[in-house]
Amino acid sequence: xxxxxxxxxxxxxxxxxxxxxxxxxxxxxxxxxxxxxxxxxxxxxxxxxxxxxxxxxxxxxxxxxxxxxxxxxxxxxxxxxxxxxxxxxxxxxxxxxxxxxxxxxxxxxxxxxxxxxxxxxxxxxxxxxxxxxxxxxxxxxxxxxxxxxxxxxxxxxxxxxxxxxxxxxxxxxxxxxxxxxxxxxxxxxxxxxxxxxxxxxxxxxxxxxxxxxxxxxxxxxxxxxxxxxxxxxxxxxxxxxxxxxxxxxxxxxxxxxxxxxxxxxxxxxxxxxxxxxxxxxxxxxxxxxxxxxxxxxxxxxxxxxxxxxxxxxxxxxxxxxxxxxxxxxxxxxxxxxxxxxx
Numbered sequence: 001x002x003x004x005x006x007x008x009x010x011x012x013x014x015x016x017x018x019x020x021x022x023x024x025x026x027x028x029x030x031x032x033x034x035x036x037x038x039x040x041x042x043x044x045x046x047x048x049x050x051x052x053x054x055x056x057x058x059x060x061x062x063x064x065x066x067x068x069x070x071x072x073x074x075x076x077x078x079x080x081x082x083x084x085x086x087x088x089x090x091x092x093x094x095x096x097x098x099x100x101x102x103x104x105x106x107x108x109x110x111x112x113x114x115x116x117x118x119x120x121x122x123x124x125x126x127x128x129x130x131x132x133x134x135x136x137x138x139x140x141x142x143x144x145x146x147x148x149x150x151x152x153x154x155x156x157x158x159x160x161x162x163x164x165x166x167x168x169x170x171x172x173x174x175x176x177x178x179x180x181x182x183x184x185x186x187x188x189x190x191x192x193x194x195x196x197x198x199x200x201x202x203x204x205x206x207x208x209x210x211x212x213x214x215x216x217x218x219x220x221x222x223x224x225x226x227x228x229x230x231x232x233x234x235x236x237x238x239x240x241x242x243x244x245x246x247x248x249x250x251x252x253x254x255x256x257x258x259x260x261x262x263x264x265x266x267x268x269x270x271x272x273x274x275x276x277x278x279x280x281x282x283x284x285x286x287x288x289x290x291x292x293x294x295x296x297x298x299x300x301x302x303x304x305x306x307x308x309x310x311x312x313x314x315x316x317x318x319x320x321x322x323x324x325x326x327x328x329x330x331x332x333x334x335x336x337x338x339x340x341x342x
Contacts, residue, residue, distance in 0.1 A: 009033050009076075009078070009079060010033065010079040010080065010081055010082070011031060011032070011033040011034050011040070011074045011075065011076050011079070011080070011081040012031045012032050012033055012081060012082075013029060013030075013031040013072075013074060013081050013082070013084050014030050014031045014032070015028075015029075015030040015031070016028070016029055016030075016072065016084055016086060017030075017303065018291065018302075018303050018304050018305055018306055019084075019085070019086055019087065019304075020086065020087040020088075020089075020292075020304060020305040020306070020321075020332055020334055021063045021086065021087075021088055021089070021291070021305060021306040021307055022063070022088070022089035022305070022306075022307035022310070022323055022325070022330045022332070023063050023064060023065045023066070023088070023089070023091075023307075024062065024063060024307055024308045024309075025062070025063045025291060025305070025306030025307035025308065026052060026060050026061070026062055026063075026289070026306050027044075027049075027060070027061050027062075027063060027072070027086065027306060028058070028059075028060055029042070029058070029059040029060070029061060029072075029074060030057065030058055031057060031059075031074065031081070032056065032057050033056070033076060033081075034054070034055065034056050034057065034058075034059055034074055034076055035055065035056035035076060036075065036076030036077030036078060038077075039051065039054045040054045040059050040074055040075065040076055040077075041074070041075040041076075041077070042059060042061040042072065042073070042074050042075075043071075043072065043073045043075070043080075044061065044063055044064060044066055044070045044071075044072050044086060044088065045064075045066030045070030045071065045088060046066070046070075046071075047064045047065075047066045048064065049061040049062055049063060049064050050062040050064070059074060063086075063088055063306070063307075065091075066088055070085075070086050070087075070088045071083035071084070071085060071086070072084045072085075072086045087332055087333050087334060087335075088332075089305075089307070089323055089330030089331060089332040090330060090331050090332075091328060091329075091330055092110070092129050092133055092135070092322075092328075092329040092330060092331055093127070093129060093135045093328060093329050094327060094328045095114075095135070095327075096112055096113070096114055096127065096324070096327060096328060096329055097113065097114045097115045097116060097122075097326065097327060098112045098113050098115065098311055098312060098324040098325070098326070098329070099113065099115045099146055099186075099225075099226060099311060099326075100113075100146055100147050100148065100186065100187055100226060100228055100270070100271050100311060100312050101148070101228065101230075101270075101271030101272065101273065101283075101311075101312030101313055101314050101324070102148065102312060102313075102314050102322050102324050102329065103148035103149060103150055103156065103314060104314050104315075104316045104317075104322065105150060105154060105156070106154055107131065108131045108316055108317045108318070109128055109129065109130050109131060110128070110129040110314075110316065110322055110329065111126055111127070111128055111129075111138065111148055111156060112126070112127055112129070112148070112324055112329055113125060113126050113127070113145040113146070113148070113158075114126075114127065114145070115144055115145055115146060116143075116144060118144060118161065118162060119143070119144070119162060120143075120144070121143060123137075123140065124137040124138075124139070124140055125139045125140060125141070125142035125143070125145040125158070126138045126139035126142070126145050126148070126156075126158060126169070129329065133331075137173075138169070138173050139158065139169055139173055139175060140173075141175055142158060142160060142167060142175055143160055143162040143163060144160050144161050144162035144163075145158050145159075145160060146158075146159045146160060146161045146185065146186050146187075146226065147159040147185070147186055147187045147188040147198075147199070147226075147228075147229070148188070149188045149189050149190055149196075150190070151190050151194060151196075152190070152194060155168055155169070155170070156168070156169040157169070157178060157188060157190075157196065158175075159182070159185040159186060159187070159188045159198060160185060161184050161185055161186055161201070161226070163180070164180060164181055164182045164183050164184065164185050164200075165177055165178075165179070165180040165182065165185065166178045166179050166180075166182060166185060166188060166196065166198055166208075178196075178208075178212070179196070179198070179208050179212055179214065181214070182198045182200055182206055183200030183201075183202050183204060184200055184201045184202055185198050185199070185200060186198075186199045186200070186201050186223075186225075186226035186227045186228070187199040187226060187227045187228040187229035187239070188229060189229040189230055189231050189237065190231070191231055191235050191237070191255075192231075192235055193210075193235075194210045195207055195208065195209055195210065196208040197217060197229055197237060198229075199226070199227025199228070199229050199239065199241070200227070201222065201223040201225065201226050201227050201241065202222050203219055203220055203221065203222045204216055204218075204219055204220075205217045205218040205219075205220065205227070205229075205237070205239065205253065217253070217257050218253050218257050218259050220239065220241060220251065220259065221241065221243065222241075222243075223241030223242055223243060224242055224243055224244060225241075225242050225270075226241070226242070226270070227239055227240070227241045228240045228241070228269075228270050228271050228272060228312065230271075230272040230273060230274065230280075231274075232252075232274045232278065232280060232339070233274070233278050233339070235255050236252050236253070236254060236255075237252070237253040238250055238251070238252055238253075238262065238272055238280060239251045239252075239253065240266075240269035240270060240271075240272060240282065240284070242268045242269060242270065246267045246268075246285075247264060247265055247266075247267075248264070248266050248267065248268065248269050248284075249261045249262070249263065249264040249265075249266070249269075250262045250263045250264075250266065250269055250272075250280070250282060250295065262280075262295070262299065263280075263295050263299050263301060265286070265301065266282060266284040266285060266286060266293060266301075267284060267285030267286075267288070267290075268284055268285060269282050269283065269284035269293075270282070270283040270284060270310075270311045270312055271283045271311055271312020271313055271314075271324075272312075272313075273313055273314050273315050273338060273339070274338065274339035275315065275336050275337060275338060275339060276337045276338065276339055278296075278297045278339070279294050279295065279296050279297070280294070280295045281293070281294050281295075281304070281313060281321075281336075282295065283310040283311055283312050283313055283323075286301055286302070286303050287303075289303050289306065290306070290307065290308055290309075290310065291303050291304070291305045291306040291307050291310060292304055292305035292307075292310065292313055292321070292323065304334075305321070305323065305332065305334070307323065307325070307330075308325065309325040309326045309327070310323055310324070310325050311324055311325060311326060312324050314338070315334075315336060315337065315338025315339075316331070316338070319333070319334065319335045319336055319337050320332065320333060320334065321334035321336060
């Protein structure tokens with residue numbers, strides 16, 4: 001018998017995909033009894049959502065500017081469904097320009113960039129967002145800050161795609177050169193032995209030993225924008241580098257420098273991070289839907305967070321996911337623990 005309330009048939013939500021988003025992301029809602037006069041209505045976190053598609057059994061709703069864990073309901077004009085929980089990203093800052101994933105320190109402070117266009121000198125290169133959500137300038141004297149990574153000593157390293165230098169930054173924000181001559185230096189990452197890897201988007205992955213000796217670690221197809229680097233289990237290096245294709249790959253490189261394709265089929269894959277189960281999370285498009293894609297160790301992919309213009313992510317303490325777009329940073333209560341923290 002249809003679920004009713006006060007004699008009116010209530011819509012029934014059978015499935016939400018995905019169950020997390022940032023504002024502007026699209027949620028696919030499957031169920032029944034959605035049709036009404038003149039059309040279904042969707043509420044997320046107490047706010048009306050714009051409908052992209054509306055039918056009796058399928059609705060696509062665009063997430064409004066609401067924050068935190070929201071309750072999603074569908075109304076057919078007569079009755080509303082039982083609510084479903086959805087995690088909506090809380091805005092941390094909208095005055096940024098990240099071009100890669102943010103970084104998180106041991107205390108849970110977040111670091112992200114205002115990168116600017118190539119050759120643009122910005123007032124602030126790297127911002128710090130503390131555990132209370134307060135944004136403050138951290139690095140000022142650096143051009144085109146791009147990739148961010150902490151070593152095991154908790155020292156932040158920042159690449160510059162302008163001058164091909166990787167800088168190290170003290171706790172007080174003082175900048176010094178760590179290594180130079182890295183081409184168009186973009187993504188950076190440390191392995192478990194404190195070797196630093198730098199992606200030169202023209203086609204080279206450099207390896208820099210703790211003694212700062214430089215090696216060519218691997219050669220890949222050039223990227224139109226950047227390489228994004230992330231270490232997974234067993235010191236495997238994962239690399240994305242968007243090309244003009246809509247069917248790009250995530251590549252995996254062994255500690256010996258052997259390259260293979262881990263997964264192919266993403267549109268414009270960018271920043272990445274791993275959870276404790278060894279699942280890889282990638283900012284990219286899957287089947288035409290933009291957001292964060294989870295790829296299991298068995299190489300099965302699914303969209304777990306929806307949102308526009310996402311360039312990267314990092315897992316933070318407390319099972320939080322920090323997501324950055326081309327202009328903003330969000331904190332999402334994703335309930336996912338990252339693989340490791342510095």
